[in-house]
Amino acid sequence: MDTLGGAEFAPTSTYLNTSSCGLWPRRSVEAVGRLAQEIADGRPEGSGSTGAVEAARASFARLTGVSADRVALGGSVAVHVGLIAASLPAGAEVVVPEGEFSSMVTPFTTRDLKVRYAPLDSLAEAVGPGTALVALSAVQSADGRIADLPAVRAAAAAHGARVLLDASQAAGWLPLDAGRYDYTVTGGFKYLLCPRGASFLTVTEEAQESLVPVHAGLFAAEDPEGSTYGPVEEFARSARRYDEPPSYLAYHAAAQSLPLLEEIGIGTVHAHNTALAARFRVGLTELGHEPVPGDSGIVAVPGLGGRRPLLARAGIVVSARAGNLRVSFHLYNSAADVDRALDVLSG
Known part of the structure; x- marks a missing residue:
């Protein structure tokens, strides 16, 4: 099975760690180099192009099935989640899976909110009439499990709750319709192959007025060029009102x-x-290991996290998370990479 990336990628290791950080394609490396040189040269507009920023917004929108006016840009998932947490009324109940990634949980725990935890497999059953928000990852970071998203959406709708979906471990390989969720947040530096500093928030038109633009600056204005000084008089009518100042290199x-x-x-x-x-997974089973079952592109093997140094010495890059050996595949990987990892694990 060949790679899909062609000449865009040339890793010097067997890289099976996209769940931590995706590799940049050659074209992206060159784009960063060009902008860095323009800044070093002091050329006009050398700080960066708003055209590139808007092109990224539009491309992400197409990849996730929403219109570009539903996408806000930022620098991290934690800031997007913090915006949503800051917009909830005091005492609101937020239901999250046990073991959820800290960036999706911590912003809610720093405010006067009721955070309730439930097993991922029964998260939908935990949603009740007092729930204001269900916040979860589409794909779990620690073990690659894919959430039962239709069940969560149905439970939230039945009780009048909103849904916040973190697509950081999903967008780029798992088909996603962001418009089915009130909010989605996505770190671009994993399967979307972007640098850190590029992140995306989607907000449905109906949910938009529920958020307060607490970190708004001129980029959140309907007329950014006319909002350089003094308070912004009119926020963007689209989700752009929640934009953070962009990291142009990213x-x-x-x-x-x-x-x-x-x-x-x-x-x-x-x-x-x-x-x-x-x-x-088949190879692991033949070696006597029991990976977390499922159809995810991320494979976790409980209790095998201690093998990560062994693989690293063989030039194979993986992760250890919550005691699991976590191996994640993407478009620059091939069957030969799989077989090489299995060969090292076989001893």
Whole structure:
């Protein structure tokens, strides 16, 4: 099974760690280099291009099935979640899965909110009439499990709760319709192949008025050029009102990385990644290990996290999370990578 990235990628290791950080395609590296040189040269507009920022916004929107006016840009998932947490009324109940990633939980715990935890497999049953928000990851960071998203959406709708979905471990390989959720947040530096500093918030039109633009600056204005000094008089009528000032280097790269995923197609990436993961699960089972079951492109093996140094010495990059050995596949991986990892694990 060949890679999908072609000449865009040339890793010097067997890289199976996209759940921690995705590799940049060559075109993105070159875009960052060009902008860095322009800044060093002191050229006009050398700080960065708003055109590149808007191109990244539009590409992310297409990848996740929403219009560009539903996408706000920022620098981290934690800030997006903090915005949502700050907009909830005091005492509101937020239901989250046990073991959820800290960036999705901590902003709610720092405010006067009631945070209630439930097992991921029964999260929908934990939603009740007093729930204001259900916050969860589409794919769990620690073990790669895919949440039962239809069940969560149905439970939230039945009780009048909103849903916040973290797509950081999903967007880029798992088909996603962001418009089905009140809010989604996505760190771009994993499967979207962007640098850190590029993150995305989607807000449905109906949910938009529930958020207070607490970190608004001129980029959140309807007329940014006319809002340089003094308070912003009119916020953008779109989700752009929740924009943070962009990290131009990150977004110049994002404007190249995201179109690459569009060219290949998320459906194609999904089939590729899950096929590699299935091959790895079969091999692990033959070696006597029991991976977390499922159809995810991320494979976790409980109790095997201590093997990460062994793999690292063999030039194979993976993660250890919550005691699990976590191996994640993406478009620059091949069947040969799977077999090499299995060979090292076999001893």
